[in-house]
Amino acid sequence: MNKEIVLMIIGMGLVTYIPRMLPFIMFRGKELPPFIQGILKNVPYATLGALIFPAVLYIQEDIWYGIVGAAAAFAAAFLGANVIVVVIGSIAVLSVYSFFF
Amino acid sequence: MAIGRVSEFKKGLQGGISIAIGYMPIALTFGLIAKTTGLTLGETLMMSLLVFAGAAQYISLSLLAQGIGMVEIVLTTFIVNIRHFLMSASLNEKAEDDTPGKRMLYSFGITDETFSVAATQPGTVSTGYMFGLTLISYSSWVVFSGVGFLIGAGLPKTLQESMSIALYAMFIGLLVPSMKKSIKVVYLAALAASFNTVFTLAGLMSTGWAIVSATLLSAIIVEAVEAMKPGKKVDDRE
Structure with missing residues (x-):
């Protein structure tokens, strides 16, 4: 290690x-002041936003790779797919994408 | 007395079954991504054993893959996980009074999920229940992290490349359901993404600090705007 x-x-x-x-x-x-509690509740969502963007654009040299993958994930999640389905689905979409490009 | 404790422990185990099942795919994916990020099996298991926090562990892999410094990764972990402080503060009210040692031990197992299950129990939550609940969830997390690492071995290169999206797909999968429920989540994520992009592209700070700064700044701004709105004190998020 x-x-x-x-x-x-x-x-x-x-x-x-x-x-x-x-x-x-x-x-x-x-109890903590409500304002502090509110900030702490916001942290996970803000973190996720900052983690996804712009890093997702740079996962491969081809910038479209990340855009296509993120779009697929967003679509699947928006339609209510479970997280693991979102993950596997976007991997599948990118496998098809890299087969053609 | 001894029988009472055993059955409370069993009730905790039963309460945690759904969590254990829910953790399985996330832990499998974690193990798999840990491998593609370049961690060893030992490091992967060690992280699940010592940290036991899904989002933070995923984030650390993402940051490692980007070549971020260790101090920044630990600080990001702290900021991502400080929300547990509130959960523990709330659960502290509800939990059976017991020795500080026992409470310090089971508090290790407080996650979004174990907290949700424990906090919705009627009445007081016993120490035995907390041990059962956290133990089954923890076991699932650690075991399936290892399994995910092992079955992730020897994948074809094209698939490995496609899997570089997995982490981001996971984040999107976690974020979108909350975005659908609350416009505030949309503002938070969009604002933090914008700040992060500006900080990173302008070269103001390294990626790790940019994420920490963008997160805190967005969380504070959105909360301040919300606080200034009259008659909008009630938080509509779950």
């Missing part, structure tokens, strides 16, 4: 565990 990766995983484990654990120790019927 790569030492740097192992250190990173331990770091990830610590920063994930501490927020899970702390409230059980420090909170006794207290």
Whole structure:
């Protein structure tokens, strides 16, 4: 195992565990201000937006590869497909795409 | 007393069956993508064992693939997972009073899903229930991460290339159902994507910091705009 990766995983484990654990120790019927709660609720959706774009454009040299794959995923998800179906579906679409281009 | 604890533990296991089933495909995909990202089987299992957070683990793979620094990956993990703080704070109210040691142990297993199941239980949630619930979910996550890694082995090169979309397809698959339910989610994702694009393309900061800054900035702006709207205090998201 790569030492740097192992250190990173331990770091990830610590920063994930501490927020899970702390409230059980420090909170006794207290609540954070609603504004802070609101910001924290927003974080996952904002993160997903920033993660998808623009990185999805650069997954292969051909910029259309990412665009086609993302469009396929969006269409499948919009029609209500399960996440795993979205993933497999967009892989299938790109397999067909790379067969022709 | 001992029998009571065992049956509470069993109830927790039963409550977690749907989570265990739901985690299976996500963990399989994680294992598979971890392999394509270049992690070893040991590193993949270690991440699922020590982190146990789907979105953050996927994100770390995405950042690793982009060559992002380790400190930025850990910080991004922290920001993505800090929402668990709120869940634990809420569950702390509902959980049976027990020794700090036991509570610190099962708090490791708080995820969006285990929290949702536990928080919707009637009345108080016992320590035994929490151990059962988190144990079955955790086991599914770790085992299927490993299985996904192993069955992902030796795929044809074209398929490997096509699978570079998998991570992004997963993010889109997670995001779109929430976008359909709430326009606020659409604003959040679009704003963060725009900030991230500007920060990255203008060369203001590295990709990792750009994601962190774009996320926080968007989350704060959208919340501030919402707070300024009169009579719109109630959050309509699930």
